[in-house]
Amino acid sequence: MLISFLFVLGILLTVTQAHFFQPSYSCNKGYEPSRYNPRQCVDIDECASGRNPCQHFCVNSQGSFECSCKSGFVVSRQDNTKCVASGGSSCRPGYKPSVFDPDECEDIDECADQVNRRCEHVCVNSRGSFECSCNPGYVVSKSNPTRCVAGQGCRAGFRPSIFDPDECEDIDECATANGNCQDTCTNSRGSYECSCKPGRTVSSSDPSRCVVVSSCKSGFRPSVADPR
Structure with a gap:
């Protein structure tokens, strides 16, 4: 009976030690312990969904990763996860590269x-x-x-x-409906003037109309039947 008890106790101690006192393993940068075998290190896929640190494209490699950029852009010299325009500044109009960080843009005070x-x-x-x-x-x-x-x-x-x-x-008032002048319209800067054909004169009551020049003496007026 005692032998059986000691045998079972030995098994329990062995399992406990295996579970709680496993030696810890540390992996190099870019690697992590395997989920299936904690004593084995596997590559970390930095480009996997939810981890991608690159602004444009991410290419995974053993123990590391590399960022690349879309056409017209290059990897930033300040931060190799960012992309900047290959032709110089990537700033929008009205902005310029920051004096503190050339990859960042700051407002231009015009x-x-x-x-x-x-x-x-x-x-x-x-x-x-x-x-x-x-x-x-x-x-x-x-x-x-x-x-x-x-x-x-x-x-x-x-x-x-x-x-x-x-x-x-x-x-040019004379260009439209002859300036409403009955006979002749003469344009001038900012104004115009109506004039009449020989034998007629501008009406005193309506400068756009012409009336026959009267030869009547004082106290007389042109006849309605014959204004001459």
């Missing part, structure tokens, strides 16, 4: 350049861009958003130019 001023009046910087505004009495030009033009528009007799909406050009 308003800080006082030599090559972007705006005619006031410059307001924003992330990746800027906006111009104008002093009181002026508005931003429709044709050039960096310029300011007077806000009152064109004077009477003028209209915005078809070539430059910020400039005014003369309206």
Whole structure:
């Protein structure tokens, strides 16, 4: 009986030692203990789903991995998991490479350049861009958003130019319906004038109409039947 007890106790101690007192194994970088045999080291697939450290493409190798980039990009010199444009800066318009990390982009303050001023009046910087505004009495030009033009528009007799909406050009009133003149229309800058054929004169009550020149003496008027 005692022998049987000692035999069973020996088996239990052996199993316990095998389970709790296994020697620990450490694997080199890029490897990990196998799930099936803890004493064996297997490669870590860094490119596997959920682990991929590369910005574009990941290629696994024994104990390591390597990143590669899409066409037009190269691996960053600062961080070999990132990709930057092969032609230089990968920054979008309005940004530039950071002075602290060439692979990172920082905003360009377009308003800080006082030599090559972007705006005619006031410059307001924003992330990746800027906006111009104008002093009181002026508005931003429709044709050039960096310029300011007077806000009152064109004077009477003028209209915005078809070539430059910020400039005014003369309206040729005579080009449409003869300026409503009965006889002759003469255009001028910002205005026009009606005139009449020989023997007629501009009406004093309506400058667009012509009336027959009267030869009647004072106290008389042209006859309705014969104005001569």
